[in-house]
Amino acid sequence: xxxxxxxxxxxxxxxxxxxxxxxxxxxxxxxxxxxxxxxxxxxxxxxxxxxxxxxxxxxxxxxxxxxxxxxxxxxxxxxxxxxxxxxxxxxxxxxxxxxxxxxxxxxxxxxxxxxxxxxxxxxxxxxxxxxxxxxxxxxxxxx
Numbered sequence: 001x002x003x004x005x006x007x008x009x010x011x012x013x014x015x016x017x018x019x020x021x022x023x024x025x026x027x028x029x030x031x032x033x034x035x036x037x038x039x040x041x042x043x044x045x046x047x048x049x050x051x052x053x054x055x056x057x058x059x060x061x062x063x064x065x066x067x068x069x070x071x072x073x074x075x076x077x078x079x080x081x082x083x084x085x086x087x088x089x090x091x092x093x094x095x096x097x098x099x100x101x102x103x104x105x106x107x108x109x110x111x112x113x114x115x116x117x118x119x120x121x122x123x124x125x126x127x128x129x130x131x132x133x134x135x136x137x138x139x140x141x142x143x
Contacts, residue, residue: 050126050135056109057138063105064117064124065140086125092118092132098125 052060084093092098098116100106106113115135118125126136 050111050115052109052136059105059108060101060112060117060124060126061138061140063102064119067099067102067119084120086120086123086134086137088134088137090134092125092127092134094132096120098127098129098132 084096096118098118100116101109101112112126114128116127116129118127119140122140124138124140125134126138127133128135
């Protein structure tokens with residue numbers, strides 16, 4: 001009696017295993033590697049476009065003006081960047097270290113969350129931290 005019960009349990013387990021394997025097979029009947037549909041996927045992550053209004057630019061200037069994050073050319077590490085001429089789409093020199101925007105400013109302007117900044121001479125450089133590209137230049141003077 002025990003032997004019959006044991007064989008019945010084994011048969012049920014084998015049947016359950018076979019049914020679960022059959023359910024896992026693709027219904028199309030094709031087997032083999034899965035192929036990606038569509039074109040290649042870019043590994044470059046792009047930050048969203050930055051289209052700032054004059055009011056937003058002024059908010060950034062005010063928030064950054066109060067912060068002591070200006071590049072100091074007295075530091076040996078920053079000297080190589082002293083003659084750098086910032087421009088949109090230019091790469092930030094490695095001697096310049098970008099900073100995250102202040103949290104209160106990011107709460108007001110969430111698009112800035114994906115960017116960093118450098119206070120360089122009389123400008124605020126807005127930088128894409130993924131590729132160190134300058135995406136905007138804000139003069140700190142009246143403007």
